[in-house]
Amino acid sequence: MSDLFLGLISGTSADGIDAAIVRFDDRADGTLAAQLVFGATYPWDPALAERLVTLGQQTALLTLDDVGDLDVRIADAFADAANEAIRDAALGPADIAAIGSHGQTLRHRPNGRDHDGVAPFTLQLGDGARIAERTGVATVADFRRRDVAAGGHGAPLLPALHAALLRTPGEDRAVLNLGGIANLTLLPGDGGAVRGFDTGPANGLMDAWCLRHTGAAFDRGGALAAAGRVDAALLARLRAEPWFALPAPKSTGRDQFHLGWVESALRGDETVADVQATLLALSATTIADALGAMQPRTARLIGCGGGVHNPALMRALGEAMPGMVVESSALHGIDPDHMEAMGFAWLARQTLLGRPGNLPSVTGAAGPRVLGVIHPA
Known part of the structure; x- marks a missing residue:
């Protein structure tokens, strides 16, 4: 073979x-x-x-x-x-x-x-x-x-490969896939069980919002989000979604986190850029919440997927998890794409x-x- x-x-x-x-x-x-x-x-x-x-x-x-x-x-x-x-x-x-x-x-x-x-x-x-x-x-x-x-x-299915390629003794690590949906693989440094689960939206909602309002398939460089401000009240309404509080294992998809779900939380006076900034904050904060709850001593977060190329999202992740190294899998010899x-x-x-x-x-x-x-x- x-x-x-x-x-x-x-x-x-x-x-x-x-x-x-x-x-x-x-x-x-x-x-x-x-x-x-x-x-x-x-x-x-x-x-x-x-x-x-x-x-x-x-x-x-x-x-x-x-x-x-x-x-x-x-x-x-x-x-x-x-x-x-x-x-x-x-x-x-x-x-x-x-x-x-x-x-x-x-x-x-x-x-x-x-x-x-x-x-x-x-x-x-x-x-x-x-x-x-x-x-x-x-x-x-x-x-x-x-x-x-x-x-x-039935998801996520890649944690076994993440463990084989990226686990190291003595350091609690996590692998974060930033696709349409975000999912985490937890790699405890003490040899404990590998865990993994979806955390909610990553790029999917941002891509859909950007496409609808600008015609671009995605927010290149996070420019649209950077032009807006996080709407704290909207963010709170989105974060109140009961799915986020479910225990792992759990998984989700576009049939749950779609633009109709976002629009149900809008009040009608939000700007396009402010909604994009808020959706980016939703991704970053729900990832940080999940990682903090499930593996609070994580020292290194290794990112892969298309979201790694969004500097605004990577910066928001770092700000949401101060003291943690947030880096691309490219630094470990694995193409994030x-x-x-x-x-x-x-x-x-x-x-x-x-x-x-x-x-x-x-x-x-x-x-x-x-x-x-x-x-x-």
């Missing part, structure tokens, strides 16, 4: 499909080596991206035809990204042991919805069989549902080797589980 795996993921913001080709090696001392051979982000078709973002901001029901159509179109987009990545890396399909595809989350409700009797579920679209067919590479997909079936949240895609390459490897991909201490599942469905080449 080749030692190269290709990971694919598109986050909650649907701002591109991240592809990472990674070489993994199990060292003799039991640690893991991971080398990013190639990484790139490939654009969505604009019409499809707009459709995905719209679906994340509303609760309108789709027809079965809509779901089936999206499943195929998303798979084709992922397959195109995989094929381009393989070509751009000067490789061929035979060089890749497997593709690990996260897919695009349509709904994530691991707790169900008690008020209307919906059973716990998670749904990621992007047919793995079609990706395998169009790439000629074995594809592992649908990673989250097995963990949910075992009573877990490709950490998640690397994670799904690793999950594909775990599945092919028959190894668990989840951590029950993170997701709340009944035990370790081999994740995903394998679609042979």
Whole structure:
């Protein structure tokens, strides 16, 4: 089996499909080596991206035809990204042991919805069989549902990789993924159990607000937020959301934190920039609250994901957690833009080797589980 795996993921913001080709090696001392051979982000078709973002901001029901159509179109987009990545890396399909595809989350409700009797579920679209067919590479997909079936949240799934690559004895660390949703991995320096959970919005609300009011897909450099002032009353109303007080393990998505949720807290006299500044403060303060409650002696916060490139957000995180080192995973030799895609390459490897991909201490599942469905080449 080749030692190269290709990971694919598109986050909650649907701002591109991240592809990472990674070489993994199990060292003799039991640690893991991971080398990013190639990484790139490939654009969505604009019409499809707009459709995905719209679906994340509303609760309108789709027809079965809509779901089936999206499943195929998303798979084709992922397959195109995989094929381009393989070509751009000067490789061929035979060089890749497997593709690990996260897919695009349509709904994530691991707790169900008690008020209307919906059973716990998670749904990621992007047919793995079609990706395998169009790439000629074995594809592992649908990673989250097995963990949910075992009573877990199906998320986050990368803490095991974070622990393998970034844990160090004697220092309490945390890894913060700043995608559409923020999630934390807690790495205690005393060898205690790894924990991980979503904390709430990271970039998703800011991106959606910026797109609606400026036409830009994201707030480049945090400029819009920097032009505004935090509205303390609005921030308090947003922070009063009961989800933030739920204990870990917990996870969430765009179906909960969307612009309709923000607009329900507005009073009508806020400026666009002030709302953006307040949404940034919401991300920073809820992350700080969660980390302070769960691992108060954290010495180092290692950031990855698109939010690392927002200096206003990174500065706000540092101000919310004085005395803590807040830095990019780049300082540890891991490209922050490709950490998640690397994670799904690793999950594909775990599945092919028959190894668990989840951590029950993170997701709340009944035990370790081999994740995903394998679609042979």
